[in-house]
Amino acid sequence: MIQWKSNHTGFTEQIVSESNPISTVKSIGSNHVVESQNNVEAYSLGLSQEDLMLENRQAVSSWIKSDINCGDDSLVSRTLQAKGSKVNRFDLDPPKVLVVDDHAASRMTAVALLGMEGYEVIEADRGSTVVGLVTQKQPDLILLDVMMPGMDGFEVCQLLKQDEQTRLIPVIFITALNDRRSRIRGIEVGADDFLTKPFDRVELAARVKSLVRQKRLNEDLDHAEQVLFSIAMSIESRDPNTGNHCERLVKLGQLFGEYLNLSRYQIRDLMWGGYLHDIGKVGIPDAVLLKKEQLTAKDWEVMKQHVLIGEKICQPLRSMRGVIPIIRHHHERWDGSGYPDALKGDDIPYLAQVFQLIDIYDALSSERPYKIAFTTEEALSVMLEEANSGWRNPKLMQQFAEFIPYCQE
Structure with missing residues (x-):
């Protein structure tokens, strides 16, 4: 049996490893039983987010609890970490993924799927808050919606890729737009990959895992180069x-x-x-x-x-x-x-x-x-x-x- 723990007191989630490995039991300080997680799979099968939200609004609300970060009501953070999960092979610390989308249903879907893979998930609902959140939380990857009010995904990505401190963080654009112009624009501002809604769980997990691994390899290389330059400068100072x-x-x-x-x-x-x-x-x-x-x-x-x-x-x-x-x-x-x-x-x-x-x-x-x-x-x-x-x-x-x-x- 695998147990997940959130940042909230009294909130735990368990996956029961029996005949149905994806069924879940949830408790919030009581024996409050909630629906099967098969609904999460339904997103990847193309069921509308609206239908699922209407059917399971209370269940989803209780499942995905939120924190308020940085004094900004638009920023919520949660940790869904699966003990012994696949991603823990990266490092002792679970990778952090920042999900940025102004639609709550889309964020919930991404958070649930990534949580099942053992990632620590951070959320934001608008682009203008992303840069500050990235500086504070230092995520390993960003899932970024394209169409958002105010600062859109293209602007956010361009800012991140131009900054020496954040340029190595992979950015995956999540969008319902599948036209060639949007993808070209995304490539121009430095996007590393694209995903189209609704998510396919297997594809999402594979793309995120691959890019997080690449990011950590790049960081190791970057650190090694910095060490060499530091040695070289110390020699000159001798x-x-x-x-x-x-x-x-x-x-x-x-x-x-x-x-x-x-x-x-x-x-x-x-x-x-x-x-x-x-x-x-x-x-x-x-x-x-x-x-x-x-x-x-x-x-x-x-x-x-x-x-x-x-x-x-x-x-x-x-x-x-x-x-x-x-x-x-x-x-x-x-x-x-x-x-x-x-x-x-x-x-x-x-x-x-x-x-x-x-x-x-x-x-x-x-x-x-x-x-x-x-x-x-x-x-x-x-x-x-x-x-x-x-x-x-x-x-x-x-x-x-x-x-x-x-x-x-």
């Missing part, structure tokens, strides 16, 4: 001599990437490379990393390991595949005299070639304890000499020399 080196590389990488007409993903990798190119220095001893005297040959062998350490740190993350060549190869030289693999010419990954130019330029044009900041002309002159010596891609170096004055303008 060496106060570099100033805001990483931040400057990120901005310069974006501008140079746009100048070269690189793709959005290549520009993103260049920008991430600005933060992560030296992340492997976390494994370099301070005695070498912070040494003020000239490094010995032995010191250099230790220092060169930072590109390999950085590659190993970022290797497990698939989202870092475009950044790893930058991390490993940004010290290679066009004539093959660089490290770690002594690659020559176009064997050096293109983004690594692009990145090393902005890295060298920033180092030359910034003040360090062992040198003054070079002017733009002086820095470019040194880099052009290195290109003539065979260290840099001459064509790319020429493009960079043309880019810098353009960038400054």
Whole structure:
């Protein structure tokens, strides 16, 4: 037997696992017996919501009790959690689903079906309250009605997807509208899926479960990336001599990437490379990393390991595949005299070639304890000499020399 508990004192609901597994018995502090839950199944079979509401108004009212949240009568929250239910395989905490619909009957249907699957369900009856509720409750998924008074579903979805804090929350539009224009509009504002009323229980459960799983995987990936960036910034803070080196590389990488007409993903990798190119220095001893005297040959062998350490740190993350060549190869030289693999010419990954130019330029044009900041002309002159010596891609170096004055303008 499975028992559900709501947030209300004295309210419990039990599923009796006998010959009819979906029959229910409900008590509200007494032996108050209510109708079979087969009525919930009737929604998915296409029976009208009005007929069911007329027939079972009292039963449904007593079944779905409400709280008032945030001091707003339009916001109600309930928890219907099935102990040991399928969704608990996601995590120890049951996923939260926010159902937004101005029609009470539709909300009740969704809440009942999701409750049977073990989700914690939160409700709202108008779009204008959703953003605040999302911030407070942090749901794992939103079932969002399209046609609502005031702020409609399209506007709500667009606001959520534009916000860095809520963009990863999947949004499923629930609507009676099945026309092509509505779906295209939904896709444009960032909807992740669509469901048409009346709900099919199996389809609803499958779509919600899939998107919640995807959202949690995305969150894990997002957190892993944030950890890497934090490590990279902590490395920069170990060496106060570099100033805001990483931040400057990120901005310069974006501008140079746009100048070269690189793709959005290549520009993103260049920008991430600005933060992560030296992340492997976390494994370099301070005695070498912070040494003020000239490094010995032995010191250099230790220092060169930072590109390999950085590659190993970022290797497990698939989202870092475009950044790893930058991390490993940004010290290679066009004539093959660089490290770690002594690659020559176009064997050096293109983004690594692009990145090393902005890295060298920033180092030359910034003040360090062992040198003054070079002017733009002086820095470019040194880099052009290195290109003539065979260290840099001459064509790319020429493009960079043309880019810098353009960038400054």
